[in-house]
Amino acid sequence: MHVFDRKAELIDHLNMERDKNHEIGLVPTMGALHKGHLSLVKKAISENDVVVVSVFVNPTQFDQKEDLEKYPRTFERDVELLKQLDDTIVVFAPDAKDIYGEEVIAKEYNFEGLDKVMEGAFRTGHFDGVGTIVELFLTTVSPSRAYFGEKDFQQLQIIRKLVETQNLPFEIVGCPIEREPHGLAMSSRNERLSETTRKEAGFIYKTLKTANEKFGTESASEIKKWVKSQFEKNELLDLEYFEITDENTLTPMLKKQANQKYRAFIAVYAENVRLIDNLRLN
Structure with missing residues (x-):
């Protein structure tokens, strides 16, 4: 298994792979890997010759310093999980200065309103941070395809908009949510729950x-109204928001239209841990 912590070394290695006409897949992660991440990696392995998994806790997408500090970091375990999956995986784990340069700051993007609702309304600057680091990883790795989970569906749509507006020649692949046996969407944050x-x-x-x-x-x-009433009865979970939107524009649904795809989004606090989920509506 190849593990790189320097961008220049990774690029040299990937250029050698391209000389062999190998297609490269990218799975960006913040580490603390679970089965949800591994399902993305498996999908990438099935569709590419070489798979790069980035492990980087991105400071510019956290609007609360405390959340950044508490984010689980389990790098050695992550590498072992990936090695068990496929020992040809390339792991890229840079420090902030190596991937960002001298200034670790987010760019400002125009996501055409996709970033102003739901997560964007509650997490100031979050999607500029996400867009910045995803663009940096895409342009560093130059993959044929990059893989993202639908648990962060708003993020997925924003990354698709990023690729479109920045004219980046990469395919963005969305992958289904992986769930725990009781239905909770798999997330690294779940480890902080009792x-x-x-x-x-x-x-x-x-x-x-x-x-x-x-x-x-x-x-x-x-x-x-019904969802709000259900959470008012639940002593362990606090509802932050529930929204039904058009799947493509993420604008709130006012009146159901034929041939439109809709999705429900939810954010909940449990033991001061913020959990999000979503589901396409039939």
């Missing part, structure tokens, strides 16, 4: 599924 709360947090997915059932006969406002 066993009891982690199990109880399956209530989030259960609520999304019921909202999907209601979507056939009830309005968005009625469903939102």
